[in-house]
Amino acid sequence: MTRSQSARTAAKQRDIQDEVAAADRKAGEDKAKAMQAGARLYPVPPFPEQHQPKPGNEAKLDPAPMYDAPFYKGSEKLKGKVALITGGDSGIGRAVAVLFAREGADVAIAHLAEGGDAKDTIAAVEAEGRRCIALSGDVKDKVFCRIAVKRTVKELGRLDVLVNNAAFQVHAKDILDLSEEHFDETLKTNLYGYFFMAQAAVPHMEAGSAIINTGSVTGLEGSKALLDYSMTKGGIHAFTRSLASQLVPRGIRVNAVAPGPVWTPLNPSDKEAEDVAKFGADTPMKRPAQPEELAPAYVFLASPQCSSYITGEVLPIIGGY
Numbered sequence: 001m002t003r004s005q006s007a008r009t010a011a012k013q014r015d016i017q018d019e020v021a022a023a024d025r026k027a028g029e030d031k032a033k034a035m036q037a038g039a040r041l042y043p044v045p046p047f048p049e050q051h052q053p054k055p056g057n058e059a060k061l062d063p064a065p066m067y068d069a070p071f072y073k074g075s076e077k078l079k080g081k082v083a084l085i086t087g088g089d090s091g092i093g094r095a096v097a098v099l100f101a102r103e104g105a106d107v108a109i110a111h112l113a114e115g116g117d118a119k120d121t122i123a124a125v126e127a128e129g130r131r132c133i134a135l136s137g138d139v140k141d142k143v144f145c146r147i148a149v150k151r152t153v154k155e156l157g158r159l160d161v162l163v164n165n166a167a168f169q170v171h172a173k174d175i176l177d178l179s180e181e182h183f184d185e186t187l188k189t190n191l192y193g194y195f196f197m198a199q200a201a202v203p204h205m206e207a208g209s210a211i212i213n214t215g216s217v218t219g220l221e222g223s224k225a226l227l228d229y230s231m232t233k234g235g236i237h238a239f240t241r242s243l244a245s246q247l248v249p250r251g252i253r254v255n256a257v258a259p260g261p262v263w264t265p266l267n268p269s270d271k272e273a274e275d276v277a278k279f280g281a282d283t284p285m286k287r288p289a290q291p292e293e294l295a296p297a298y299v300f301l302a303s304p305q306c307s308s309y310i311t312g313e314v315l316p317i318i319g320g321y
Helices: 003-032 091-102 115-127 142-156 180-204 227-250 273-277 291-302
Strands: 082-086 106-111 132-136 161-164 210-214 253-259 314-317
Touching: 082 091, 082 142, 082 180, 091 106, 091 115, 091 161, 091 291, 106 115, 106 142, 115 132, 132 142, 142 180, 161 180, 161 291, 180 210, 180 227, 210 227, 210 291, 227 253, 227 314, 253 291, 291 314
Parallel strands: 082 106, 082 161, 106 132, 161 210, 210 253, 253 314
Antiparallel strands: none
């Protein structure tokens, strides 16, 4: 190889090096951007620093959670059906209520003490042309769960879909700081509540009905600051699979949705204000989901037209984890 040829080869290699360096810089810039793949743009961190007392209030969240899915068109997937949604006043529960109504279902929502949020959910469901009732009580209470189911059947005529969604979450960074009272509240809300509601609902459900439980990415991967909450979500996944097997002879399907971070009152009423500001930034999509991005999965699992051969499954919606 001549000296001139060597020089040309070295120059060519530097050009290739420069091209790759430029591509790496662009890839780094693209990686830093939040992924937007929906019908509209969704908020990205950083958010305003904020914290709320339990159980949280959707009306006070900034930015407001996006739940109404204006580009989602209903097609009577749940026509004539009745759904009961726990934690239906806000967050994922509200978004599910709205899309269920858009698909033709009447809806009952159970909530703890968030009367203002519940009224907003009722208005949103009624705007879709469907009936909605609100039931205030504690899902840890077996009697309340029975009453909620009976009122749903009495006032709306039947019960076809149960969505177990109510939850309690407060972080504890050290196992030594996790009190028995805290542990007990988490397990009884997240596990007893699901069990009591399912036990009350099943006798009223006919073949073709569905139960959908809200699990979590923490039940799949764990979370060092949410030891008790992660335990319950893993338990919900196991409960889903086990109950699904048990209810096959009745023709009732049981599935779960396991969300990653979602912009709802649950986390701002748990995390410290500075952590809320960067909520969801550590996902591959660099942002939390909005409730309306989760709700179509619940429609899919509730509808016998869409998922008649699906039971005992856990559907992760976790932003690319």
